[in-house]
Structures are given as structure tokens and as C-alpha cells.
Amino acid sequence: MALSDLLISSAFIVLCCVCAQLARKVLDRFSSIHGLVRELILEAIAAAELCSTCFELIIVADNFGVATYAVYLFLLTIWWSQVWVDSTACPYNHMEDMVEGRTTPRDVALKTWAQLMGGCCVWRIVQFFWWLELAETHKGRAFEDCSADLQVSPWVGAVIEGFATLLCRLASKALSDKSPKYANILDSFIGTSLVIAAFNYSGGYFNPVLSTSLKWGCSGNTDIEHIIVYWIGSCSGALLSVPAFRHPIVRNLLLGEKIKDE
Known part of the structure; x- marks a missing residue:
């Protein structure tokens, strides 16, 4: 596969991260949104960022090998550890908090729902990008x-x-x-x-x-x-x-x- 295809995948991954970070910055502007509602929105953003980038990492792994995939995943996890703060995009972190008495079953259920909404809904954006077939590696992937x-x-x-x-x-x-x-x-x-x-x-x-x-x-x-x-x-x-x-x-x-x- 051509290096240009990898660059296109890389650009999309970076774009997803930038959009998620911009969404967090926009949320910061709304001081009236706080507490649990703010946490739910941040969880949805983190899950959307995680899943959109990982959809593209499937393309990377399939076409450029697991080693390349590993490098990208390693760099992304470092990035997420810096920008997500208290968000996790993963339900069992909150389940652990519940077991240790730091949160309630209701909050765990709501955060899990927010994560699923963010993760599942972002597929349409990824599908549209793949449908454009800007890279050879995206051909036929949008609807397969x-x-x-x-x-x-x-x-x-x-x-x-x-x-x-x-x-x-x-x-x-x-x-x-x-x-x-x-x-x-x-x-x-x-x-x-x-x-x-x-x-x-x-x-x-x-x-x-x-x-x-x-x-x-x-x-x-x-x-x-x-x-x-x-x-x-x-x-x-x-x-x-x-x-x-x-x-x-x-x-x-x-x-x-x-x-x-x-």
C-alpha cells in the first residue's frame, strides 16, 4: 500500500482528535453546564474520539500491519491520558468506583449510556469518510x-x-x-x-x-x-x-x- 494511504488515515485520526478537543473547549465555554450533565457529555465525546480513531486503526492494521497499528495506538493512549482528565470512555472504571462506594448505580448506568451513544453514533461520520474513498485502503469499506x-x-x-x-x-x-x-x-x-x-x-x-x-x-x-x-x-x-x-x-x-x- 502507498505511503499516501497511511498519511490519509493518519490525517483522519488527527482530525478526530482535534474535533473532540474542540468539542471539549466549546463545552468549557458553557459554565451553566456542570455536574453530572457535564460528565455525561465529556464521556460521550471521549467515546466518540476513541471509536472514530479505532475504526481507522482497523484500516491501518489490515493494510500496514500490527506493528504500525501498535505504534499508533501507543501514541493515542498517551494523548488520551492527557486530554480526557476524568473521562474514561469505558464503563468498568465507573463500576469499580461503584464497588468502592465512590459513585451510584444510576450514575454508572447513565455514563455507560452516554459512552455507547458517543461510540455508536460516530460510525456515520467514519462511514461517510470511507465512502469518499480518498485512500485506496478505503475502497469498498463503507458498506461492506x-x-x-x-x-x-x-x-x-x-x-x-x-x-x-x-x-x-x-x-x-x-x-x-x-x-x-x-x-x-x-x-x-x-x-x-x-x-x-x-x-x-x-x-x-x-x-x-x-x-x-x-x-x-x-x-x-x-x-x-x-x-x-x-x-x-x-x-x-x-x-x-x-x-x-x-x-x-x-x-x-x-x-x-x-x-x-x-
């Missing part, structure tokens, strides 16, 4: 039938998504506690590495909103299988990280805290 990324049984896929999400969340919690220099870069590197490790098995989504926005209804697995793998699997892994991170052995391993005798 999609296929699921799950290459193993649903139960194995759920374990992969769950275990990788558990590792991601433990790493993020440890880095947050230790606050080392370049913590966001380390977190991005770990997350990207786990995505690549799972790429040829489950797709390496580790985010129910992302997987649903990109792959819901695609051929290759049923809706129930999709829920088992990408919702139950990843959310279970994230929720398990809460008690796991409190365990003395885990804290000793990740933070170097000595295990105290009872």
Missing part, C-alpha cells in the same frame, strides 16, 4: 459486511479479555499509587502490549463500549457471545482488580510493600 475478531471459543475469549483487563487495571492502579516519572507512557506501553498479545485471539479490546461500537452485529459470533466475551469478560476482570489490588501479596509484588504478619 463486518466480521468479528473472535478467533477462539467465546469462553476462552472471555478469559482472555478478562485476564488482560485485570492486568491492565492492576498496572494502572499501581502506577497511580507510585506516580513514577512518565507514568502515562508506562501505562500506555503496558496497555498496548496486552492489546497486541490478544490481537489475534479476541481482538484485544478490553473495553465493552469500544468492542460494541466497532463490532456489534458483525458476523462470526452471536450477540450473546459478544456480551459474554466483551462485556462479562472484561468487566469481570476489572472488578476483580479491586479486591486483588488490596491483597498483600499483590501489593508487595506491584508496590514493594512488605507483607505484615497477622
Whole structure:
């Protein structure tokens, strides 16, 4: 594939990030919008940014290889860690907060809904861009039938998504506690590495909103299988990280805290 095709994909990814950042700046102008409503809008913007860029990353991975995809994902996750602030574009972060008593089930449900709306609605923008066929790699992609990324049984896929999400969340919690220099870069590197490790098995989504926005209804697995793998699997892994991170052995391993005798 021509370098110009990669440049067009890169330009679209940058454009999506710029538009999302402009949307956040516009929201900042409206001081009357605050509290939960503001949080919901920011979650929708973050999810739209995540899913629009990841749609284009599918093009990058298919045509320029997983290594190129990994570089782009690594750089994007660093960018998101800088601009999203408290937004997550992922429901299980809020589920963890609920388990730890920092939020309510209602707020979790509303933020998950906002994320899904942002992630799913942005597809029409991506589809229009692909329909323009500015790049050779976009030809025929706007209206083609999609296929699921799950290459193993649903139960194995759920374990992969769950275990990788558990590792991601433990790493993020440890880095947050230790606050080392370049913590966001380390977190991005770990997350990207786990995505690549799972790429040829489950797709390496580790985010129910992302997987649903990109792959819901695609051929290759049923809706129930999709829920088992990408919702139950990843959310279970994230929720398990809460008690796991409190365990003395885990804290000793990740933070170097000595295990105290009872």
C-alpha cells in the first residue's frame, strides 16, 4: 500500500482528535453546564474520539500491519491520558468506583449510556469518510459486511479479555499509587502490549463500549457471545482488580510493600 494511504488515515485520526478537543473547549465555554450533565457529555465525546480513531486503526492494521497499528495506538493512549482528565470512555472504571462506594448505580448506568451513544453514533461520520474513498485502503469499506475478531471459543475469549483487563487495571492502579516519572507512557506501553498479545485471539479490546461500537452485529459470533466475551469478560476482570489490588501479596509484588504478619 502507498505511503499516501497511511498519511490519509493518519490525517483522519488527527482530525478526530482535534474535533473532540474542540468539542471539549466549546463545552468549557458553557459554565451553566456542570455536574453530572457535564460528565455525561465529556464521556460521550471521549467515546466518540476513541471509536472514530479505532475504526481507522482497523484500516491501518489490515493494510500496514500490527506493528504500525501498535505504534499508533501507543501514541493515542498517551494523548488520551492527557486530554480526557476524568473521562474514561469505558464503563468498568465507573463500576469499580461503584464497588468502592465512590459513585451510584444510576450514575454508572447513565455514563455507560452516554459512552455507547458517543461510540455508536460516530460510525456515520467514519462511514461517510470511507465512502469518499480518498485512500485506496478505503475502497469498498463503507458498506461492506463486518466480521468479528473472535478467533477462539467465546469462553476462552472471555478469559482472555478478562485476564488482560485485570492486568491492565492492576498496572494502572499501581502506577497511580507510585506516580513514577512518565507514568502515562508506562501505562500506555503496558496497555498496548496486552492489546497486541490478544490481537489475534479476541481482538484485544478490553473495553465493552469500544468492542460494541466497532463490532456489534458483525458476523462470526452471536450477540450473546459478544456480551459474554466483551462485556462479562472484561468487566469481570476489572472488578476483580479491586479486591486483588488490596491483597498483600499483590501489593508487595506491584508496590514493594512488605507483607505484615497477622
